[in-house]
Amino acid sequence: MPLLDLDRVTVGLSMTWTGFCRDWDLSLRSGSYPETTRYNYLLAAAQLARYLGEYSPDPEAGDATEDPTAVGKAHVEAFQAWMIQTRSASTALNKHKGLQQFFKWLMLDEQEIDRSPMQRVRQPKTAKKLIPIIRDVDTAKVLGTCTGKDFIALRDEAIIRLYYNTGARLAEVANLHLNDVDLTTDSRSC
Numbered sequence: 001m002p003l004l005d006l007d008r009v010t011v012g013l014s015m016t017w018t019g020f021c022r023d024w025d026l027s028l029r030s031g032s033y034p035e036t037t038r039y040n041y042l043l044a045a046a047q048l049a050r051y052l053g054e055y056s057p058d059p060e061a062g063d064a065t066e067d068p069t070a071v072g073k074a075h076v077e078a079f080q081a082w083m084i085q086t087r088s089a090s091t092a093l094n095k096h097k098g099l100q101q102f103f104k105w106l107m108l109d110e111q112e113i114d115r116s117p118m119q120r121v122r123q124p125k126t127a128k129k130l131i132p133i134i135r136d137v138d139t140a141k142v143l144g145t146c147t148g149k150d151f152i153a154l155r156d157e158a159i160i161r162l163y164y165n166t167g168a169r170l171a172e173v174a175n176l177h178l179n180d181v182d183l184t185t186d187s188r189s190c
Contacts, residue, residue, distance in 0.1 A: 004039040014066045017049045044098030051079045073117045092124040
């Protein structure tokens with residue numbers, strides 16, 4: 001089953017919002033955007049439209065609920081604040097980026113608006129997360145599980161030491177091939 005079901009994403013939206021979302025999806029597909037990107041972009045636009053209809057404190061959000069060309073800066077800022085309050089700053093940042101693309105498309109490609117409401121909306125600030133580093137004593141415990149001289153124990157110890165000594169990510173180690181390693185210099189050759 002595909003990730004992007006446009007009917008599901010646009011359910012409950014006005015015909016105008018739905019039409020623009022369909023046209024934008026076609027534009028994104030013709031630009032060879034990946035399905036996950038299209039889904040995230042379209043979901044941001046649909047969530048803004050739903051927010052305006054269901055949660056917006058602005059009594060004059062009615063026009064924007066029906067037509068994205070009526071969306072203003074205050075509508076987007078209220079939506080963004082609501083996203084931070086009900087989800088997270090990271091989610092709000094993701095929606096912000098999707099909406100930037102949507103209104104840029106409405107302005108430049110479709111020429112439906114003269115100015116993007118995103119023009120002066122600041123991106124939400126997200127907290128920097130420090131990634132915990134495994135302690136030496138914990139690494140010793142993990143290495144202690146690789147006892148023995150059989151192939152499995154030696155392989156597991158080599159993989160753990162590779163992670164520990166290089167800081168490589170799972171995908172980097174998983175995609176490593178014997179040809180990628182220069183055994184004369186103990187380094188990656190490509």
